[in-house]
Amino acid sequence: MAAGEVSGRGPRERMVFSAAQLIRGRGVGATGMRDVVAHARAPRGSLQHYFPGGKEELVTEAVEWAGRYAARRVARFVAGLPEPTPSALFTAMVRQWTDDLAARDATSGCPVAAAVVDCADTSETTRTAAAAAFTAWAAAVAQALTDMGVPSARAEALATLMISAVEGALLVARAERDVRALTAVSQELGPLLDAAVEKR
Amino acid sequence: MAAGEVSGRGPRERMVFSAAQLIRGRGVGATGMRDVVAHARAPRGSLQHYFPGGKEELVTEAVEWAGRYAARRVARFVAGLPEPTPSALFTAMVRQWTDDLAARDATSGCPVAAAVVDCADTSETTRTAAAAAFTAWAAAVAQALTDMGVPSARAEALATLMISAVEGALLVARAERDVRALTAVSQELGPLLDAAVEKR
């Protein structure tokens, strides 16, 4: 979710990416299809060609994309860790967001969160996609935790805790236009996470 | 935030309440002013009379109302606790949401979160109101924690952690139409919270 890269491969992929980008900034309702094609520098006629399901399809796919992205990202984080501890992973996750907030003046949040808020009870398929996104993300985190020695029973619960904390802190941080909440969460949760790895 | 009470005092107060109710369900963008007056059973003409600032004013006030409500609620929770421990307070906070989700099939979230997602970068005043709402809520929690013996330095950080965790878990729970995330968060965070009270 770098800066504003739009040079992804096909027009279709670009549109999905742009949709995610816009949604996470203004919410689903305020994101128009015309805005998406403009942002993706894609032809407007391609909308009804690539997304015959209309806006709902586009939004859903943007959410799915975000879920895959987050999951991939976790794997990359743990790979790049000096020494893999749960708290280090969590710090890395948080840092991604603090960097993102700083880079764009806290004008963007998480697209999945936006989709949940705006579509959870109007579009069943979008809601399901959001749930899947969270699940995929959590699975990646849980996997990383078990690899670090956390009993798999707790790993899942801790993964949802981590994701929930990040997502919530992101909300607060955006409202306050201050990274404070994110760093606080990272700080306070670290010890708890590390304490969960089984000593051997 | 009981069920669907609309019999609050004046028409103005009812409209603010209804706005919060609708916003937390469908988001700000999808909530029309006409919907609000209908839900509040208030005359449509009263809109421009009571809220000359238009939708922005109404939304902002709904957010402020939600913030006050959450803060008040915390005080009531701690008052009703058998024995006041941080984990017990957190469980009570979580339970309020699980009950709410169960009562309405997970069709509603937090109005403040919705406002952040939809208005954070379009309306400065609404964003500020959301920040104030979180701050008020956190202050109430932090106060409760210090009363329980948590050093005031950590109390603030823990309060934002609690709020972030609840808010994030609420998002996940709504997406999954399952209370799981909320209970997991409550479960995992409890010991950490209780460990923060200073033994004397």
Added chain:
DNA sequence: CCGCTACTATGACACCGGTCATAATCGCGG
């Protein structure tokens, strides 16, 4: 009854959104 303020009623306006209909163009195999 008057006058004044608080409130309500109602219709119109300008605007914008997603979607559809229809036609044009491209690109390539034959």
Added chain:
DNA sequence: CCGCGATTATGACCGGTGTCATAGTAGCGG
């Protein structure tokens, strides 16, 4: 060059939005 499917272009439509203008009513002090 033809044909044909994939893509793009464009304009229109319809429903819905927030907001405003204008007029009406209610209630009360004098």
